[in-house]
Amino acid sequence: MRCNLSAIIIGITLLSFSASAQKNWNNKKCAVVLTYDDALNVHLDNVIPVLDSLGLKGTFYLSAYFPGSKNRLSDWKKAAANGHELGNHTLFHPCIGKSKGRSWVRKERDLDNYSMERLVEEIRMTNVFLQALDGKTKRTFAYPCGDMTVNDSSYVNNISNDFVSARGVEGRMSSINDANLFAIGSYMINGQSGEEMIKLVKEAIKNNSLLVFLFHGVGGEHDLNVSLPAHRQLLQFLKKHEHEIWITPFIEATEYMKKNQTINK
Structure with missing residues (x-):
């Protein structure tokens, strides 16, 4: 009887651990984190209204010089006040122009023509801009075009003290114990159906x-685009499954990861 009782206790413990x-x-x-890049008008006009109607929060990465940023300051302030995250996407969105498909990169916005000092200063100036909108000092970053180097030198360590975490463009998911919070992967959406995006959520x-x-x-409003019906279908699925999906801004998800790593050290 004693052996059976011990086995039952062990079984319950294992089940509890597994459930946890x-x-x-x-x-x-x-x-699941919903991020939107480049401060587009459609983010304010199409995205935020549907997010708000469902009680969901998104992360919006603003390049401060873009028209959608500087021409709609009051709208971004309202979005932040309603719980949406405003993230740093640099001042001018510089990218490496020599990469394939980058003919649109202007010479003065080419990272190969930047100095490390210039890039870091522009990124920090964008933090000042964003603080003026939402009053916050903790921030996350998204690498424009996914580029993480200036003249072949990584700038990640130069900005790591300025941010909680950073999002890249590598199509991968992260575990709760992902060690590199400055290279979190993401899935770039361009023409996918609602069903295709929901398949990623199920995975x-x-x-x-x-x-x-x-x-x-x-x-x-952008060459990389998703249809309104597909986007809404994804959001409705997320809302319906809130009991098993944590839909949260990027800063909250990565702060949670950092806290979990600290606890498990």
Whole structure:
């Protein structure tokens, strides 16, 4: 009888541990972050209204000089006041022009023509701009074009003290114990259907992962675009499955990861 009782206790403990392991994202099975790049008008006009209608929060990466940033300051202030995250996407969105498909990169916005000092100063100036909008000092960063170097030298360490974390463009999900918070992967969306995006969410649920979506145009305004119906279908699925999906801004997801890493050291 004593042996059977011990076996039962061990079995219950293992089941409890297994259940806990399956819900390690703020007591949910996975985390999903919705990120939107380049401060487009459609983010304010198309995205935020539907997010607000569903009670969901997104992360918007602003390049301060872009028209959609500087021409709609009051709208971004309202978005931040309503719980949406404003992230840093640099001042001018510089990219490496020699990379394939980058003929659109202007000479003065080419990272190969930047100095490290110039880039870091522009990034820090963008933090000042964003603080004027939302009053916050903690911030996350998104690498323009996914580029992380200036003249072949990584600038990641030069900005790591200025940010909580940073999002890249590598199409991968992250575990709760992902060690590199300055290279979090994301899935760039361009023409995918609602079903295709939902398939990614189901994979994240299955694998207990962090899934970051990277949107540009939503219903237009950018060559990288997703249709309004597909975008809405994804959001409605997320809302319906909130009991198992933690839908949260990027800063909250990565702060949670950092805290979990500290606890498990």
